[in-house]
Amino acid sequence: MIDSMPRKIAVILAMAATAFAQQRPAARNFDAEIRAAQQAAKTAAGDEFLGSLVRTCFLPQSGGENTTDTLPNYVTNPASAPARATWFAEPAKVFDNLYFVGGKIHSSWALTTSEGIILIDTIFPYNSEELIEGGLRKLGLDPKDIKYVLISHAHSDHIGGAEMLQTRYGAKVVMGAADWDTVATYPNRYKTMAPKRNIVATDGMQIKLGGSTVTIWLTPGHTPGTLSYTFTVLDRGKPLNVAYSGGTAFNFVNNTPDPGIRNFQTYIDSQRHMAEKAAGATVILSNHSEFDNAYNKNRMLAGRSDGPHPYEVGADMVQRYFKVLESCARAAQIALEQKQAGR
Numbered sequence: 001m002i003d004s005m006p007r008k009i010a011v012i013l014a015m016a017a018t019a020f021a022q023q024r025p026a027a028r029n030f031d032a033e034i035r036a037a038q039q040a041a042k043t044a045a046g047d048e049f050l051g052s053l054v055r056t057c058f059l060p061q062s063g064g065e066n067t068t069d070t071l072p073n074y075v076t077n078p079a080s081a082p083a084r085a086t087w088f089a090e091p092a093k094v095f096d097n098l099y100f101v102g103g104k105i106h107s108s109w110a111l112t113t114s115e116g117i118i119l120i121d122t123i124f125p126y127n128s129e130e131l132i133e134g135g136l137r138k139l140g141l142d143p144k145d146i147k148y149v150l151i152s153h154a155h156s157d158h159i160g161g162a163e164m165l166q167t168r169y170g171a172k173v174v175m176g177a178a179d180w181d182t183v184a185t186y187p188n189r190y191k192t193m194a195p196k197r198n199i200v201a202t203d204g205m206q207i208k209l210g211g212s213t214v215t216i217w218l219t220p221g222h223t224p225g226t227l228s229y230t231f232t233v234l235d236r237g238k239p240l241n242v243a244y245s246g247g248t249a250f251n252f253v254n255n256t257p258d259p260g261i262r263n264f265q266t267y268i269d270s271q272r273h274m275a276e277k278a279a280g281a282t283v284i285l286s287n288h289s290e291f292d293n294a295y296n297k298n299r300m301l302a303g304r305s306d307g308p309h310p311y312e313v314g315a316d317m318v319q320r321y322f323k324v325l326e327s328c329a330r331a332a333q334i335a336l337e338q339k340q341a342g343r
């Protein structure tokens, strides 16, 4: 009995210490967490996705979303559009039923079917006529056959030709609800680029034409209405599954914890959603050559002969593409958590 009192005190002290430890978890090492997320992105990127890695992990991010309603210079004064030599690229037949009609930097894709063309993304107003209409004609296709225009998101480098193609050919334009609203909200910004609202995309919606199906996946993040797709192409008769990533850089409000942390979570969730829907896809496509190397791959394709298709990177690499974006977004999100913690 003689030592019961000190033992009681020791027990009470131990309990107090435990309670204290539970209230004050070990401090997070934010810098180490950021480095680990960036390393995960580097490992996933390998030498295949360096453009996506650099853009989302290491280049400075834009300050946030554009909320101005300003007429673009190239609309008011077409002579101010970038010089043709900076954007012109030859069109290319990439698969039996998929054609590239984009430029050096931005892409547009034509999926051909027995009942017409599904066009994915439309570049700028100043070059969509030459690249898309001109490109299709050079490849022996007819722009009049465009039945659907899918806009991955309402930025002027992808929606630029949508109004023109809708007006000239009666093509039905498909876009995410929030991005339709953005176009309606900023009439000056979208002058000459504002198609009438035809089809509001929903998650899992199927656009069917002539035996082909493009399935739409909602991947908000880059813009609130960003769309991604899965569809099948044929390579010399062999079916290949394609994952199309519709928005990449972090040009949402990303520099303050509120709403940045939440915005990055939306983006991360979208990458996971798309990675799941892309299971089995062996081809990854995007709307910027920076992310899928389309411009260079088209040149490689011209010398393919009996070699492998340069776009067929395999199912593992397609999954790794989404891992790069997810990990870089996580690194940026941790940096905002650090800011929020005041450290």
Ligand SMILES: [Zn+2]
Residues within 6 Å of the ligand: 153, 155, 222, 247
């Ligand atoms: Zn964009």
